[in-house]
Amino acid sequence: DIQMTxxxxxxxxxxxxxxxxxxxxxxxxxxxxxxxxxxPGKAPNLLIYAASSLQSGVPSxxxxxxxxxxxTLTISSLQPEDFATYYCQQANRFPSTFGGGxxxxxx
Amino acid sequence: xxxxxxxxxGLVQPGGSLRLSCAASGFTFSSYEMNWxxxxxxxxxxxxxxxxxxxxTIYYADSVKGRFTISRDNAKNSLYLQMNSLRAExxxxxxxxxxxxxxxxxxxxxxxxxxxxxxxx
Numbered sequence: 001d002i003q004m005t006x007x008x009x010x011x012x013x014x015x016x017x018x019x020x021x022x023x024x025x026x027x028x029x030x031x032x033x034x035x036x037x038x039x040p041g042k043a044p045n046l047l048i049y050a051a052s053s054l055q056s057g058v059p060s061x062x063x064x065x066x067x068x069x070x071x072t073l074t075i076s077s078l079q080p081e082d083f084a085t086y087y088c089q090q091a092n093r094f095p096s097t098f099g100g101g102x103x104x105x106x107x
Numbered sequence: 108x109x110x111x112x113x114x115x116x117g118l119v120q121p122g123g124s125l126r127l128s129c130a131a132s133g134f135t136f137s138s139y140e141m142n143w144x145x146x147x148x149x150x151x152x153x154x155x156x157x158x159x160x161x162x163x164t165i166y167y168a169d170s171v172k173g174r175f176t177i178s179r180d181n182a183k184n185s186l187y188l189q190m191n192s193l194r195a196e197x198x199x200x201x202x203x204x205x206x207x208x209x210x211x212x213x214x215x216x217x218x219x220x221x222x223x224x225x226x227x228x
Contacts, residue, residue: 043218
């Protein structure tokens with residue numbers, strides 16, 4: 001199975017900060033990576049698919065990059081509604097696997 | 108508007124069984140692949156199972172293989188997860204999720220609100 005390693009596991013940031021989350025796959029997955037945002041008590045919400053494509057309706061301050069084994073999610077200017085937990089997911093082959101999550105907290 | 112509504116969760120004893128359902132609306136259900144994803148309390152997301160649009164291709168996570176069965180009824184716009192031989196570690200919120208429609212079949216573009224399964228004596 002492909003292991004997905006996210007870092008950091010948590011980050012404290014202020015409104016307006018630039019935040020970067022990384023995700024590393026244990027083997028190459030081309031660009032088949034997705035990023036999700038989850039708020040407490042809610043279902044996850046797709047932000048980015050195919051490593052860098054922005055899902056419809058998602059603000060442009062979110063962006064994704066990378067291919068192969070190393071990927072990043074960047075929030076260019078953190079907004080109050082962005083405090084949440086973020087997960088990467090490899091969508092290259094079964095079984096699909098998620099990273100452990102990154103909690104973005106208010107500094 | 109795409110809607111996915113899970114039901115069937117609850118409290119069950121270890122070794123017991125439960126059947127989850129997911130009612131889909133707002134799209135042509137028979138055209139889309141579907142998945143189940145779960146989340147244990149305070150933990151991360153775990154992909155559980157996939158079924159193709161026709162139901163002919165199915166995959167499971169190793170942690171549930173041989174105990175869980177995914178199925179669908181395209182005439183009823185419904186997805187199911189039959190869970191047998193339940194263990195305490197199966198306790199989680201279970202989400203049904205639809206693939207995005209492009210990209211890959213496990214790019215999960217739409218999610219239900221989840222249903223809680225608690226396995227405890």
